Amino acid sequence: xxxxxxxxxxxxxxxxxxxxxxxxxxxxxxxxxxxxxxxxxxxxxxxxxxxxxxxxxxxxxxxxxxxxxxxxxxxxxxxxxxxxxxxxxxxxxxxxxxxxxxxxxxxxxxxxxxxxxxxxxxxxxxxxxxxxxxxxxxxxxxxxxxxxxxxxxxxxxxxxxxxxxxxxxxxxxxxxxxxxxxxxxxxxxxxxxxxxxxxxxxxxxxxxxxxxxxxxxxxxxxxxxxxxxxxxxxxxxxxxxxxxxxxxxxxxxxxxxxxxxxxxxxxxxxxxxxxxxxxxxxxxxxxxxxxxxxxxxxxxxxxxxxxxxxxxxxxxxxxxxxxxxxxxxxxxxxxxxxxxxxxxxxx
Amino acid sequence: xxxxxxxxxxxxxxxxxxxxxxxxxxxxxxxxxxxxxxxxxxxxxxxxxxxxxxxxxxxxxxxxxxxxxxxxxxxxxxxxxxxxxxxxxxxxxxxxxxxxxxxxxxxxxxxxxxxxxxxxxxxxxxxxxxxxxxxxxxxxxxxxxxxxxxxxxxxxxxxxxxxxxxxxxxxxxxxxxxxxxxxxxxxxxxxxxxxxxxxxxxxxxxxxxxxxxxxxxxxxxxxxxxxxxxxxxxxxxxxxxxxxxxxxxxxxxxxxxxxxxxxxxxxxxxxxxxxxxxxxxxxxxxxxxxxxxxxxxxxxxxxxxxxxxxxxxxxxxxxxxxxxxxxxxxxxxxxxxxxxxxxxxxx
Numbered sequence: 001x002x003x004x005x006x007x008x009x010x011x012x013x014x015x016x017x018x019x020x021x022x023x024x025x026x027x028x029x030x031x032x033x034x035x036x037x038x039x040x041x042x043x044x045x046x047x048x049x050x051x052x053x054x055x056x057x058x059x060x061x062x063x064x065x066x067x068x069x070x071x072x073x074x075x076x077x078x079x080x081x082x083x084x085x086x087x088x089x090x091x092x093x094x095x096x097x098x099x100x101x102x103x104x105x106x107x108x109x110x111x112x113x114x115x116x117x118x119x120x121x122x123x124x125x126x127x128x129x130x131x132x133x134x135x136x137x138x139x140x141x142x143x144x145x146x147x148x149x150x151x152x153x154x155x156x157x158x159x160x161x162x163x164x165x166x167x168x169x170x171x172x173x174x175x176x177x178x179x180x181x182x183x184x185x186x187x188x189x190x191x192x193x194x195x196x197x198x199x200x201x202x203x204x205x206x207x208x209x210x211x212x213x214x215x216x217x218x219x220x221x222x223x224x225x226x227x228x229x230x231x232x233x234x235x236x237x238x239x240x241x242x243x244x245x246x247x248x249x250x251x252x253x254x255x256x257x258x259x260x261x262x263x264x265x266x267x268x269x270x271x272x273x274x275x276x277x278x279x280x281x282x283x284x285x286x287x288x289x290x291x292x293x294x295x296x297x298x299x300x301x302x303x304x305x306x307x308x309x310x311x312x313x314x315x316x317x318x319x320x321x322x323x324x325x326x327x328x329x330x331x332x333x334x335x336x337x338x339x340x341x342x343x344x345x346x347x
Numbered sequence: 348x349x350x351x352x353x354x355x356x357x358x359x360x361x362x363x364x365x366x367x368x369x370x371x372x373x374x375x376x377x378x379x380x381x382x383x384x385x386x387x388x389x390x391x392x393x394x395x396x397x398x399x400x401x402x403x404x405x406x407x408x409x410x411x412x413x414x415x416x417x418x419x420x421x422x423x424x425x426x427x428x429x430x431x432x433x434x435x436x437x438x439x440x441x442x443x444x445x446x447x448x449x450x451x452x453x454x455x456x457x458x459x460x461x462x463x464x465x466x467x468x469x470x471x472x473x474x475x476x477x478x479x480x481x482x483x484x485x486x487x488x489x490x491x492x493x494x495x496x497x498x499x500x501x502x503x504x505x506x507x508x509x510x511x512x513x514x515x516x517x518x519x520x521x522x523x524x525x526x527x528x529x530x531x532x533x534x535x536x537x538x539x540x541x542x543x544x545x546x547x548x549x550x551x552x553x554x555x556x557x558x559x560x561x562x563x564x565x566x567x568x569x570x571x572x573x574x575x576x577x578x579x580x581x582x583x584x585x586x587x588x589x590x591x592x593x594x595x596x597x598x599x600x601x602x603x604x605x606x607x608x609x610x611x612x613x614x615x616x617x618x619x620x621x622x623x624x625x626x627x628x629x630x631x632x633x634x635x636x637x638x639x640x641x642x643x644x645x646x647x648x649x650x651x652x653x654x655x656x657x658x659x660x661x662x663x664x665x666x667x668x669x670x671x672x673x674x675x676x677x678x679x680x681x682x683x684x685x686x687x688x689x690x691x692x693x694x
Binding site: 136137138148151152183185192193217218219220221222223231233234235237238239240241242243244245246247248249250252253254257258260261263264266267268269270271272273274275277278281 | 483484485495498499530532539540564565566567568569570578580581582584585586587588589590591592593594595596597599600601604605607608610611613614615616617618619620621622624625628
């Protein structure tokens with residue numbers, strides 16, 4: 001571990017603002033005593049919260065602004081009104097200027113994508129950033145991207161997503177050559193959209209630091225068939241929300257089934273330790289955070305409606321990504337990929 | 348109920364062929380005593396099974412062919428080799444010729460789509476057929492289409508899918524004006540792919556026998572937000588398989604959690620009635636069957652790997668669709684829609 005990691009927090013994002021963000025930061029400050037914080041928001045609301053958490057306050061620099069991006073603002077609107085001065089922008093700016101290693105916001109996703117692109121710019125050699133999600137699998141976890149930064153993706157972008165996802169898997173899971181699959185509607189080579197088949201042709205032969213697995217289908221994601229699942233932002237977003245919806249639905253069935261008879265209720269009481277373990281496994285707060293990949297800096301988007309536990313796990317993610325130097329590794333991978341392609345082209 | 352319903356069965360489709368198809372038909376013959384069957388396949392394998400089920404055999408006409416479509420044949424190949432003579436084709440042909448009211452096959456999906464289109468032709472006014480799935484929701488069920496007949500869909504096709512899904516919902520759920528949602532990555536009007544937004548503009552104002560709900564997201568499907576969810580075949584297929592994968596994954600978690608401690612195991616035993624109810628609710632065999640909509644006839648595709656219980660539920664579905672006259676209703680709706688559009692155009 002090198003220099004202390006500093007995380008910038010947009011205190012005004014999300015449904016609850018500072019009343020969630022500050023307690024979350026306090027949780028992370030205990031889990032990672034060497035972390036530093038840069039908290040941006042409205043002093044009238046942030047400072048009382050900070051006073052309630054003196055240990056956090058001692059390792060926090062506070063930046064005041066009374067401008068916040070509305071949760072329902074359109075990206076273009078947010079960019080026009082909130083640039084240079086909103087809490088979201090100022091948090092990103094500290095990353096751009098090297099004062100912070102990563103930024104976390106629970107604000108408006110579209111606005112955050114637009115501002116982050118504008119403020120941090122994409123890494124050289126990367127066309128468009130993507131949002132990656134950590135997806136629980138039967139055995140452990142995998143990374144799925146893009147889950148909503150873009151609508152659609154061409155073959156070149158899909159290949160870039162593969163590179164970005166692999167860099168993240170290397171940092172978070174410690175796998176040297178992460179396995180990568182392209183999400184498709186069948187595993188045969190002839191299946192699916194043209195752009196996906198073109199991306200497959202590139203990934204199969206390219207000199208990349210990945211193990212290309214081939215096509216994967218919707219049910220392979222949760223099975224943990226690969227470390228990284230690559231898809232366009234439209235499909236990825238729908239798959240992610242469908243999985244979340246199905247998990248909620250089954251929890252609902254389980255609750256109903258367990259309340260149905262006296263025996264079932266007694267059984268449920270005896271098995272409550274097991275249910276707690278199951279609940280924890282299915283708790284979306286444990287894996288809260290979409291990571292923006294492909295920018296010159298780390299940005300994590302937390303769910304807007306989450307609580308302090310959930311926001312803290314988004315901050316943890318930013319911390320892990322920053323202390324593993326994901327952006328530097330990714331920039332190297334991309335440069336190496338393009339250099340090799342050029343060499344091959346020249347040969 | 349009018350004339351008895353006759354269901355044509357491709358006995359050679361699926362991983363198990365007649366050893367699943369015939370016992371399944373025997374189950375349906377008990378559930379629907381007025382049903383008749385037309386079973387197509389290789390006599391050497393079908394006839395011994397039929398002899399074991401004399402009550403079924405009494406209401407079955409058997410058609411022999413020793414040609415079957417391979418599970419891994421490409422659609423074009425299957426069409427070239429299996430047309431006119433394979434068990435899949437002959438089953439479809441009985442529907443075309445009015446000898447059967449619906450056909451069921453557990454064979455190769457791509458081949459079945461290609462043959463069904465070629466044999467039955469699309470209903471006048473419908474551009475492309477779609478595969479509809481019945482999706483369990485917290486309260487009951489909804490219909491999702493297209494789940495894989497096509498890759499991609501333009502706005503006109505999406506509108507046609509809405510009409511087809513609504514006709515099916517009317518037949519199966521008995522709702523006069525089914526609610527219809529377009530699957531998208533956000534509920535705001537500005538979100539998503541162009542074709543989806545164009546379809547929304549048509550659905551909002553068109554004189555259709557539906558209640559247009561607006562956009563729905565991935566987690567709205569299982570919540571039961573609408574009766575019919577419309578999407579293109581690529582997204583729909585991935586959403587469906589993702590939901591199936593998530594359900595399996597959670598069942599796995601539950602099994603692991605319940606075996607973890609003695610108390611949990613005792614609890615699980617006491618609650619086993621509840622678990623059985625849950626298992627039934629989550630049993631994919633209960634809702635086995637993709638329905639091809641938009642053709643001049645009813646075709647149901649069963650999962651290839653299912654057992655007799657699963658195949659029987661696909662046959663039940665075909666029976667319900669046939670006895671409700673879905674094809675006739677759908678043809679009327681489409682004709683009505685086009686007539687109104689023309690009237691409006693002329694006005």
